[in-house]
Amino acid sequence: MSRYLISAIEQALWSLLNFGVNLLLIRFVAPEQYGAFAFWAAVGFVLSSLQNALTVCHLQVLAPGEATAPERLPVERLMHGVNLLFLLATGAVVLAVTLAWRAGGNPYGAPAAALFVPAYLLQQYVRALVFSRGRPGQATIQTALVCVLAAGSLAVVVIPNHAVGADPLLLALGAAYALVGVGGMAVAAGGQGRWWVPGRKLLTYGGYARQSGWIFLGVSSTELLTRFYVFVAAGAFGPSALAALTATQQLLRPIPLLASSWGLVARGDLARRRDAGDWLGYGGLVLAALAAGAVVAGLWTLLIYETWPTITARLFGGKYQDADWMVALWGLAAALGFGQAVVSTAIQVLKAFKALALANAAASLVAAGAILALIKGLGPAGAVLGTAAGQALELAVMAAILAAAIAARRRPAPAAP
Incomplete structure (x- = not known):
C-alpha cells in the first residue's frame, strides 16, 4: 500500500x-x-x-x-x-x-x-x-x-x-x-x-521488434483515439477553439492521471500474480480499480461542473464561462479513459499485444469517423462526443479480450500422452 x-x-x-x-x-x-x-x-x-x-x-x-x-x-x-x-x-x-x-x-x-x-x-x-x-x-x-x-x-x-x-x-x-x-x-x-x-547491441533489438510493432499499432491507435480531436479542431477551427477545448478539459485530467498512477505500480503486482497463477487476485485487482475509478470520475465531474462559474471567474480570469457543457462531455470521456487505462495495463502484463492492438485500431477508426462526422454538425462538441464513442467501443472490446485471456490461462494444461 x-x-x-x-x-x-x-x-x-x-x-x-x-x-x-x-x-x-x-x-x-x-x-x-x-x-x-x-x-x-x-x-x-x-x-x-x-x-x-x-x-x-x-x-x-x-x-x-x-x-x-x-x-x-x-x-x-x-x-x-x-x-x-x-x-x-x-x-x-x-x-x-x-x-x-x-x-x-x-x-x-x-x-x-x-x-x-x-x-x-x-x-x-x-x-x-x-x-x-x-x-x-x-x-x-x-x-x-x-x-x-x-x-x-x-x-x-x-x-x-x-x-x-x-x-x-x-x-x-x-x-x-x-x-x-x-x-x-x-x-x-x-x-x-x-x-x-549503441554499437552492435542494437542488433539484438530485433527480438523485441515484432512485439514493438503490435505495441506501436496499439498505442498509436489509442493516441489517435484520444488526441485526434486536437488536430481536427486545430485545422478546422483554429487555435482559439483548441484553447477552449483544452481549457475545459484541464480540471478533469486528474481522472486518467489517477489511472496512470495505478498502472505504474500495479504492473509489478499484476506481474507477480501472473507468475504465481493467481488469476482470481489478478482479476480482482482490475475490477477493484475499475469500480473505484467510476465512482471518482462521477463525483469529480459533478463537482467541477457545479462550480464551473466560480472556477472561470476566479482562476481563468472570466474566460470560457459559457463552456460548462464541454466539462460534462469531457467528464464522460475521462471516465471511459480511466477504464481503458486499467484494462489496457492488465492486457499488456499478459503480453497480449496483438489482440490489444487490433482492438485499439478498430476503436480509433470509429472515433476518427465519428469526430469527422459529428464535428460538421455539432462543432467542437462533436470532437468530444466522437472521442467518447471510440473510447466506449474500445473499453468493451478490451474487457472481452482480458476476460478471454484470463480464462485461457486458467485452463489446466492437457495431460501428456
Whole structure:
C-alpha cells in the first residue's frame, strides 16, 4: 500500500504541474498562443506513446528489481540506446517542421518545440524506468524537481509579459524537462556501462521488434483515439477553439492521471500474480480499480461542473464561462479513459499485444469517423462526443479480450500422452 500511496503522491505532483502550467497560460496568455502551446503539448503526448511502444513497455513487463540485476541490465541498456536515437530523430524532425511552418506563416510554427518535445520525452522515459524498477520515491523526487523548475521559469517568462508567444513558453518548460531528464538519466543509468554508444547491441533489438510493432499499432491507435480531436479542431477551427477545448478539459485530467498512477505500480503486482497463477487476485485487482475509478470520475465531474462559474471567474480570469457543457462531455470521456487505462495495463502484463492492438485500431477508426462526422454538425462538441464513442467501443472490446485471456490461462494444461 505504501508504494501505491507514493505513486499517488507522484501522480498528484504531475497533475499539479500540468494543471498549474495550463492554468497560468489560460489566465495570462492569449487564446491563440495558448492553442499553439496546446498543439505541441499534444504532439509530445502522442510521441510519448510511440516511445512507450519502442522502449518503455519492454521495461514495464519485467519484474521490479535493481538496475544491475542480470534479468534487467541487458534489456535496460538496449532500451536506453534505442531511446537515445529516438530522441535525436524526434528533435531533428520537429525542428525541420517548425522552421518550415514559421517560414510559411503557420500559427503553430514554434522552433522551441524542438527542445520541448524531446526533453519532455526524456523525462517521461526516466520516470517510467524508475517506476519499472519499483522505485516510486525516486520518480516522486524527479517530478517535484520538474515542478519547481517549471514554476520558476514560467513565472519569469509569463507573468511580466501577458503577450508572450508560444516559443518562450515551450523553451521555459523544455529547459525544466531537459535538466531533470538528463540528471535523472545519469543517476538511473549509473553503473550500467556505456549504453549511449549503441554499437552492435542494437542488433539484438530485433527480438523485441515484432512485439514493438503490435505495441506501436496499439498505442498509436489509442493516441489517435484520444488526441485526434486536437488536430481536427486545430485545422478546422483554429487555435482559439483548441484553447477552449483544452481549457475545459484541464480540471478533469486528474481522472486518467489517477489511472496512470495505478498502472505504474500495479504492473509489478499484476506481474507477480501472473507468475504465481493467481488469476482470481489478478482479476480482482482490475475490477477493484475499475469500480473505484467510476465512482471518482462521477463525483469529480459533478463537482467541477457545479462550480464551473466560480472556477472561470476566479482562476481563468472570466474566460470560457459559457463552456460548462464541454466539462460534462469531457467528464464522460475521462471516465471511459480511466477504464481503458486499467484494462489496457492488465492486457499488456499478459503480453497480449496483438489482440490489444487490433482492438485499439478498430476503436480509433470509429472515433476518427465519428469526430469527422459529428464535428460538421455539432462543432467542437462533436470532437468530444466522437472521442467518447471510440473510447466506449474500445473499453468493451478490451474487457472481452482480458476476460478471454484470463480464462485461457486458467485452463489446466492437457495431460501428456
